[in-house]
Amino acid sequence: MxxxxxxxxxxxxxxxxxxxxxxxxxxxxxxxxxxxxxxxxxxxxxxxxxxxxxxxxxxxxxxxxxxxxxxxxxxxxxxxxxxxxxxxxxxxxxxxxxxxxxxxxxxxxxxxxxxxxxxxxxxxxxxxxxxxxxxxxxxxxxxxxxxxxxxxxxxxxxxxxxxxxxxAPDAKPAAATVVLSKPGCPFCAKAKALLTEKGYEFEELVMGKEVSFTSLKALSGNESWPQVFIGGKLIGGSDDLESYFA
The missing domain is CATH 3.40.30.10 (Glutaredoxin)
Structure with a gap:
């Protein structure tokens, strides 16, 4: 070269x-x-x-x-x-x-x-x-x-x-955030609203489109929706997310 x-x-x-x-x-x-x-x-x-x-x-x-x-x-x-x-x-x-x-x-x-x-x-x-x-x-x-x-x-x-x-030496990029959700799930809506309220940009992976029930269990070890991940760490469902922000 x-x-x-x-x-x-x-x-x-x-x-x-x-x-x-x-x-x-x-x-x-x-x-x-x-x-x-x-x-x-x-x-x-x-x-x-x-x-x-x-x-x-x-x-x-x-x-x-x-x-x-x-x-x-x-x-x-x-x-x-x-x-x-x-x-x-x-x-x-x-x-x-x-x-x-x-x-x-x-x-x-x-x-x-x-x-x-x-x-x-x-x-x-x-x-x-x-x-x-x-x-x-x-x-x-x-x-x-x-x-x-x-x-x-x-x-x-x-x-x-x-x-x-x-x-911007002092800028802190937001932690990568993902929500595994299910259509029509009220707890999923609650978690997404909370993330939005706290100013978090997030990616949503929806059951039946990008993620399956098997994927949910394999990734989170849980069987309930939603499951929220922030910065590579499993936070959990909507109640867990509330505790995380508290």
């Missing part, structure tokens, strides 16, 4: 590029100014859609922390990759990415302008982006986190948590 010098472009304007995207089965051109002008934007760029680290960690964590970023002054989060718009749109549908804007740098112009277009011909990828993240304010780079120039695909500094620590 032949790598450029990976110069930190803090203080410089981002490249002026027009991105060819598809929306509602139509071609839509999106410009650098449209994406960055007058906004505070986090960008993270990666070697390719559907590739392992990008799909398992990089994109999902930025998506998960998006509301925390926005509560701390970030207007948008952009995921950039040297892929065409059809690939990026398919990846968006395949991932939890509703809180992130996926931009196809199909010709690599933006990435090249950032000095981070690298040759991954050894993997059959051709030219792709080196992995990095940056904070951009009104079109000017405020801070960059560029992965070290090491073999392979290092993933040490461009992650969402590192960026959040820079943007």
């Amino acid at each position: 032949s790598n450029p010098n990976f110069a930190d472009k803090s203080g410089q304007a981002v490249p002026q590029v027009t991105f060819a995207t598809r929306a509602n089965d139509e071609w839509v051109n999106r410009t650098t100014d449209e994406l960055f002008k007058g906004k505070t934007v986090v960008v993270f760029s990666l070697p390719g859609a559907f590739t392992p680290t990008c799909s398992s960690t990089h994109l999902p964590r930025y998506n998960e922390l998006a509301k925390t970023f926005k509560a701390n002054g970030v207007d948008d989060i952009i995921c950039m990759s040297v892929n065409d718009t059809f690939v990026m749109n398919a990846w968006a549908e395949d991932q939890e990415s509703d809180n992130v804007t996926l931009i196809p740098d199909g010709n690599g112009e933006f990435t090249d302008g950032m000095g981070l277009l690298v040759d991954k011909a050894d993997l059959g990828f051709g030219k792709r982006s080196w992995r990095y993240s940056m904070l951009v304010k009104d079109g000017v780079v405020d801070k960059m986190f560029i992965e070290p120039d090491l073999p392979g695909d290092p993933f040490e500094v461009s992650d969402a948590d590192t960026m959040l620590a820079y943007v």
